[in-house]
Amino acid sequence: MSHHWRRLAAMHWRLGLLVLLATGALILSPPPARAREAVTLQLKWTHCFQFAGYYAAQEQGYYREAGLDVRFEEGLPGVDVVGRVVSGQANYGVGTSSLLLARAAGKPVVALAVILQHSPLVLIARQRQAAQSIHDLVGKRVMIEPDADEILAYLKREGIPPERLIQLDHSFEIQDLIDGRIDALTAYLSNEPELLDRLHVPYQMYTPRSVGIDFYADNLFTSERELQAHPERVRAFRAASLRGWEYALAHPEDIIELILTKYAGRDTREHYAFEAAQLRPLIRADLIEIGYMHPGRWAHMAETYAEIGLLPATVSLTGFLYDPHPEADLTGLYLILATALGFAGVVGGVTVSIGRVNRRLRHSLSDLQQANGRLAVLSTAIEQSPASVVITGPNTVIQYVNPAFVKITGYSVAEAIGQTPRMLKSGLTEPATFREMWSHLQGGEPWSGELINRRKSGEVYWEEAHVAPIKDRTGQTTHYVAVKLDITERKHAHQQLDYLAHHDALTHLPNRLLFFERVAQTLTLAKRNRTKFALLLIDLDQFKPINDTHGHAVGDLVLLETAKRLSGSVRESDTVGRIGGDEFVVLLPHIGSADHATIVANKIRQALKQPLTVAETTLFISSSIGIAVYPEHGQDQLALTTHADGAMYAAKASGRDNVKVFTADLPSAVPL
Known part of the structure; x- marks a missing residue:
């Protein structure tokens, strides 16, 4: 080979390497550091455990990591939470199921996440007699707070329209019930019952769930303006908040201490402990990922409101429900990859030319062909495996999934590539499980265990996972390979046996x-x-x-x-x-x-x-x-x-x- 050809080949190699490195830098490099953006979260009430997740996100630095400087505004009586968010006085808010009514009234609110899968809103009345019912409230003095429309729906379904009650403005003072100035009031089962029990006041509690009205509550929401102007900020705020809720449910004592010391808690430690215990079965993080909301359930809530005349018969939810996983526009990425691959093809052509005149290279190519044959057999086995196979880079970004993964999770190959396995996260796997897994993997050891994940449809499923690090000759981890089996049916059988035993x-x-x-x-x-x-x-x-x-x-x-x-x-x-x-x-x-x-x-x-x-x-x-x-x-x-x-x-x-x-x-x- 002439000196000219050697110089030309070396030049192509260097140029190709520079293109590939530049491409990798574009794809994998972290975003540059930026100043934190100031945003406001409007709470629906004064500081209490009801907002524990947001306090945790602030205290644990999750908002800071997301580039946000978050300020909390308490929701004192008379504060219009929806109005403040729509007007731009606050960027985000915590609202009730009445967000549906606000949307139908032309207020551009967008539901981001559901915190309480079951509403804690109830009616509480003084216990006057042993066999007391909701119908004993007819003609009585009742305080119904703003945005308690699900209570109105409950009363309507029980055959008690508002005009059959003596409705008073809500004072938010339980003492009015204790002193007999009113006969009943709307309240949270996570709050007022503990106060009444502490004071030995007999009471009767009525819940809309008794007639099938089971609404979402404490819904995190924003405005269309915020979403359109700052989509990445919305995504970051939502993710950090839900991460905070995961921490709060795992460490309730820490949050109670935080409320008492940093947020000037107005109640006792025992009261906040009661509140935390009452909220847990309403959040149901043991069954459903925190923040998850189902369009069908929102539609059912809208139908219930339509039934009592608060909404028209058909209400569109288009634009109302936030999609945390929209289809990404990968055109730019495809163009970058196509350019890189095209240039790599040129470099490959030069390499082949050099190989034709180099006997040693011909032997190497022969060995490579044999290796490729073995690789083809292995590839076929993985492609046809009934087990889900996922391969990621050292940064845990998914590079490959097999057909079984697509069948089990419901995500296509295109949807999975470029994501991380967190896309399957349900929030139900114990944090200690992940800590144990990463302790093994970062120590260069394989890990096996069970995970609770979520399919694209929202359905929760169990997996038996086997994950191992792949290393190069220098001992550096280049990939992680996970082989996972769907064991949902086995788990359901075990759960059924456990249920029968208890x-x-x-x-x-x-x-x-x-x-x-x-x-x-x-x-x-x-x-x-x-x-x-x-x-x-x-x-x-x-x-x-x-x-x-x-x-x-x-x-x-x-x-x-x-x-x-x-x-x-x-x-x-x-x-x-x-x-x-x-x-x-x-x-x-x-x-x-x-x-x-x-x-x-x-x-x-x-x-x-x-x-x-x-x-x-x-x-x-x-x-x-x-x-x-x-x-x-x-x-x-x-x-x-x-x-x-x-x-x-x-x-x-x-x-x-x-x-x-x-x-x-x-x-x-x-x-x-």
């Missing part, structure tokens, strides 16, 4: 094992927080004759109706269980005194003695109920159950259809 097969109430696990948990919390709780043992009077006369099929129907009436007589935070035969139990984890437990027990007794019709037969049944209260009647589970059982037998001995609270002079009973 629930009564007939009534589906917690069985003895699960119920007393909850008693043990409540006992631990009560000892730590110095609070009271009550244990109620309920035995149906004269149930055996029903079985003997009408058969066990009718007896089972009676037990099912009993379970239904019991569940309808207590709060969502209480637990009802069946521990065998016609014996039921109720755990009241938050009470002020034995009087509160007695009120609940009498409400249950009245509900159970109402006539019931099964198999065209009207039956009458009553109950005997025994009560034991911690700590007055026992310091441990055995003492409490023994004393509640003794009180129940005393109720039977006094003539049945009765309620007894344990006293020291009652005869001892056999422990449960």
